[in-house]
Amino acid sequence: MNILIRAICLVGVISLSALVQAQEIKSEDPQASEATLTEQRQATEAEFKSLLEDLNGKSFSAKSKAITALSLLSDDRTLPILKKMQDGELFYRKSDGVIVFVAEVEEGLELTDVISGESLGVVGSRDARKIRINNGVRQQLRSAVALLELASPDRKLRLESARNMIKSPDDSLREVLALASKKEKSDEVKHLLDVAIARIDIQSDDQEVRADAVEVLGTAVEPEAVAVLNSLAKKGEDGKYLESNVEIAKLAELKLKSINTKLGIFKFTENLMFGLSLGSILLLAAIGLAITFGVMGVINMAHGEMIMLGAYTTFAIQQLLPNHINVSLLLAVPAAFLVSGTAGVLIERIIIRHLYGRPLDTLLATFGISLILQQAVRMYRANNVPVVTPDWLSGFWQVNGALSITYNRIYILIFALFVLAALALLLKKTLVGLQMRAVTQNRAMANSMGIRSNWVDALTFGLGSGIAGIAGVALSQITNVGPNLGQSYIIDSFMVVVFGGVGNLLGTFFAAMSLGIVNKFLEPVTGAVIGKIIVLVFIILFIQWRPRGLFALKGRFAED
Amino acid sequence: MLKNSILYTLIMNDKVGRYILAALLALAILVPILNIVMPEDSFLHVPTYTVSLLGKYLCYALLALALDLVWGYCGILSLGHGAFFALGGYAMGMYLMRQIGDRGVYGNAELPDFMVFLNWDSLPWYWLGFDSFTFAMIMVIVVPGLLAFVFGWLAFRSRVTGVYLSIITQALTFALMQAFFLNDFGFGGNNGLTDFKEILGFDIQSDGTRLTLFVLSAVSVILAYLACRFITTSKFGRVLVSIRDAESRTRFLGYRVEHYKLLVFIFSAMLAGIAGALFVPQVGIINPGEFSPINSIEIVIWVALGGRGTLYGAVIGALVVNYAKTYFTGAFPEIWLFMLGGLFVISTTYLPRGIVGVAESLMGKRKARSTHGSDDSPDQSDADNDKNIGEVKS
Incomplete structure (x- = not known):
């Protein structure tokens, strides 16, 4: 039986080589190959149909034959059919x-x-x-599907297939893999295929083959490959290797060392990426706070609720446009800015205006507002609301076997930087920005130069709140949207502002990023909660050293 | 004799406070009598449940006093006073936990239930000594005081003031909450400490114990009030007020501002710790929720609504707001948070001097109308003096 399968595989391998050659011709001379391909297609259409009929043949051996024959044809329709059949759903x-x-x-x-x-x-x-299949046919299908996938012109499909080969090694596919590896042009896919072959070879009886396999595995970072090496290098309680061949065990141990360095680097990169994405979330949440605090000297405790309003705006827009999820998220950004910004201006005009010069009272009043807003939202919907993530935000980027990064993290990082840049432009290049900066530095002098500082205050508050709303849109994509959404970010945002210094975009940026990164590097070592506490204690101590933050405003106006 | 005279001046110079103290004293005497003597179906009978509730309010009043001392008189808006309260409560809770002995669910005489549940084999070092009531009571004062000392020393020395300080205190209580939520921290994690049986050998559920705790709370509030009154009317208190109103100027006059702040902050934290210790046996539980920032900020609203910068205002505010809270969370649970939020907004925008301020200005008008300012008694001038102290420039 085994011999039979091997033989069939061999046929497959040979045909595969022919097929790949044909493709090579195609790439060398497109016109000529087009002609041959169409001819081939015409010639095989009838054959294809008859082979398909054979898939439901009387005997399993007939089915097997049909599968082999089908796998030799370059027809796009074959692969899905065989896959379905493999799953028993044809x-x-x-x-x-x-x-x-x-x-x-x-x-x-x-x-x-x-x-x-x-x-x-x-x-x-x-x-x-x-269509009934038995083990023999299933085996046949496996190699046929692998063959077709590995020969596919779609690089992504080949990559995916090669990864699956590593995950589930199958020694009957070794020849297929070896040939595919030989023909493969993409280094990445080729490497994965070699690792897959090595995983099969490591079971071999030939010690030299095994040693070569260890060499290959030593260049891989896929968790499966590392696991194989780990089991090879494992020592018993008596300190001796469990592996019978000591040479191989030693080699595996050596390789593991270099792999672990590599894995360390990847882990570092991953943490850095997590840290940056957490940092960008903190940046989005804190930046509005930094502006209002900087310009008006008031702490807006309702800032978290402005974020929450932004997140709920996202939800509302998705409810309005249930069929255009992809677009609705883009629409939500300006909408959330408007909603939260308007709320901010209203709060400033109705309440905060009366409390100038009394920062502690402002803090309390805005806290009251935050309670009211939370309760209002809670009465609208007591539980978390479901916000849909559009397709282009979901999924991840598989850098290699050990490192993958989800797209939403990357997008949020880019988005945060974009918002930061837009805000910097607004502050540095526009009249409103100029006036805001003037009021930040010296309110009385700005007033005497004809700047209506109370309007600047209202605009600033609106701007800060609007940006919080935008942060809410971003947060709705990565966390639960509920009445307490703002609460969970407000203290962190304050820490960022205190750490970075007031009214300073650069300071806020550095503070957010460094807090995010430090948090994510502490997390695996100390656990999330202790990590957070360490960061808080660090900030309390930091304040000792620099009471006005990393990038404090200097000069007479800095003193109150 | 000297002590008597100090007490005498303290009481005689404090017109409103006198009534408040009298009312508290009456409460402390009348409530037990009404609870014990009156038959249960009588209109005047005070059920034990109400006694405990009142006791709880009094603990809050004590806490409000503590906050008013630092905020109303020294301008330190602490958004983390709940942390000191909770620490005092935990110290008391630990003593009560040790009193359970082998009557817990697991019947382990050595370890509290939650430690047995977590498979711990011995008591952590910081639990040692809590079998002793005296030690626990010392800890009730020392632990919050120590935290206040370390935190205050760091903060005041580097001149962290205003909203910065408020935010940092909030972060402090937030960090503590996170820590106490951890099971590994050794304080019962999420569930906190509960299932108490006895205090000093008395059944904690019994009416007698509850009455005693209530009376103790009332007496504590009275004593704390007098102590705070003593501090604020002393020279030390005058310096505190000047720090509140013009910190830099006070420093330039040669006062070591940070020392004054630190001392009053530590004293206030200790008061808060005592409040927590009285609170825990009356409600029967202490858990990390007490550390939550919203609890701390609620204390601020008691003081703000009652009238910051007047000690009796803090007491009144704590009683009124908490009574309202009990009533509204029972009758209209949805609107309570709206009301609380509204209280924050209204008390800061329209009532910067709180209920007491409104009452005073009403009384002042009436008085002015009836006497046309001819009254020049020492009493009156002292009240004016008080008013000046009471005005807060936050």
């Missing part, structure tokens, strides 16, 4: 034996023709039957 219509895909609907089963992709209507649940 059906045939009972009446005429036509092979179909099946989707369960209320009335019964909806059939789709596998060749044309046309719907064949809905039939009763007994009118279509599964």
